[in-house]
Amino acid sequence: MPTDAKLLLLDRDVVAPSLQPDRVLAAVREAFILHSQRAGRVFPLVRTKLHTGGVFGIKSGDVASQDLLGFKAAGFWPGNRGLGGDLHQATIALFDPHTGRPLCIMDGNAVTTARTGAAGGLGTQLLAHPESSRICVFGTGVQARVQLEYALMLLPQRCTVQYVTSGGELAPSFEAAFQGRCAISLARDRNDAVAGSDVVITATTGGGALFDADAVRPGTHLTCVGSDTVGKRELPEGLLQRARIVVDDLNQARSIGECQWAPELPCTEIGDLLAGAASAGRSANDITVFDMTGLALQDLTVARFLYRQAIEKGLGTSVAWPW
The missing domain is CATH 3.30.1780.10 (ornithine cyclodeaminase, domain 1)
Incomplete structure (x- = not known):
């Protein structure tokens, strides 16, 4: 030896x-x-x-x-x-x-931070409309920051950003990290912020629904990060049923992701889109959800x-x- x-x-x-x-x-x-x-x-x-x-x-x-x-x-x-x-x-x-x-x-x-941000960015690049320019971010922590970093990097339009905090307080350091790259401000009302956005990023601890289902307009793309354990959720009941769902791994999404709340719904794995095994085409009114649980x-x-x-x-x- x-x-x-x-x-x-x-x-x-x-x-x-x-x-x-x-x-x-x-x-x-x-x-x-x-x-x-x-x-x-x-x-x-x-x-x-x-x-x-x-x-x-x-x-x-x-x-x-x-x-x-x-x-x-x-x-x-x-x-x-x-x-x-x-x-x-x-x-x-x-x-x-x-x-x-x-x-x-x-x-x-x-x-973990970087690869999750990159995954969310790839999902946004594939699924959000190219003209998307309005982003709503739930959370201001490490993952919210990296998700926004990659979204701004990969979306072709200059964006305006509203962010939502759990207590409605300003997050000066979060805002400062993006000054000069986008117009960024605290959302006054979370449902209004969602309704006025093309892309919604949820990057919280997954303690419960973050907004009302009817706030999501047709054509919105949602990147969901926080549901990674049994019992966690960020999306409101009924939204997945209106959406085209993309996941990183079907079994994981249905066991620990947002899809645990509606495991019977059809999903497409993002790898199939990237490999050309499935079509990434979407209509102007499609709501898309990228349910990310993270792959080894x-x-x-x-x-x-x-x-x-x-x-x-x-x-x-x-x-x-x-x-």
Whole structure:
């Protein structure tokens, strides 16, 4: 057995600056297409509540043709707010599928943020009308910010943005992050903001319906991020029945996403749209919903380019990991 085996560690300060949006978009697109073509596998999801009040999950999978194997251990710890830390915590591990030896362990928080933002951006690019220029965002946290970043990047029109906070308070730092890129302001009424928008982004903790169903006009696109656990929801009852639904993974969407509330409804996987296996065409009056629960393959394709880049540039910390 070799005694000089190494394990590469990539912390936040290495990972975050390496997440160039164009490379993240390409990796996430590849992940969706691999999933559509069943060239990449998604293993059964682990998602469970802990005695500490946290939620712990494992998303794992592989791409045999690329010798890509790994998992992300992640979850949500609301108690971190009082500690000044991120509520979401994630760690990604890559393995050699021939030997089972670990190759790399990296911070997964920045990866999760970026790959989820890229996924939402791809959905908006595919499903929103090209002339869309009015956006409503529910939430002002990390995920709301990255979803808006990618939407502004990928929509061809200059946009005006209204954001909704849980208590109706201003979020100066959120506004400041987008100054100069769009006209941004706090929504006075959430239903009016939805009714006046072409694109609605929901990026909250999924504690309940965020607006009334009849506020959504024909032609609206909705990107839904917050429902990722049994019992969570952001959309009002009855809206999915009016919408054309696109998901990242059908089984996950129906078990932990918005589609858990209407699992009988037909859905299209976004990978099928990107691979050309299904049509992305929509009429002017179609309401579209992208129900995102997150694929292990997204984490793995992004982690792969980060690992390779770190090797090429000599980044990270290599530690002895003998057999």
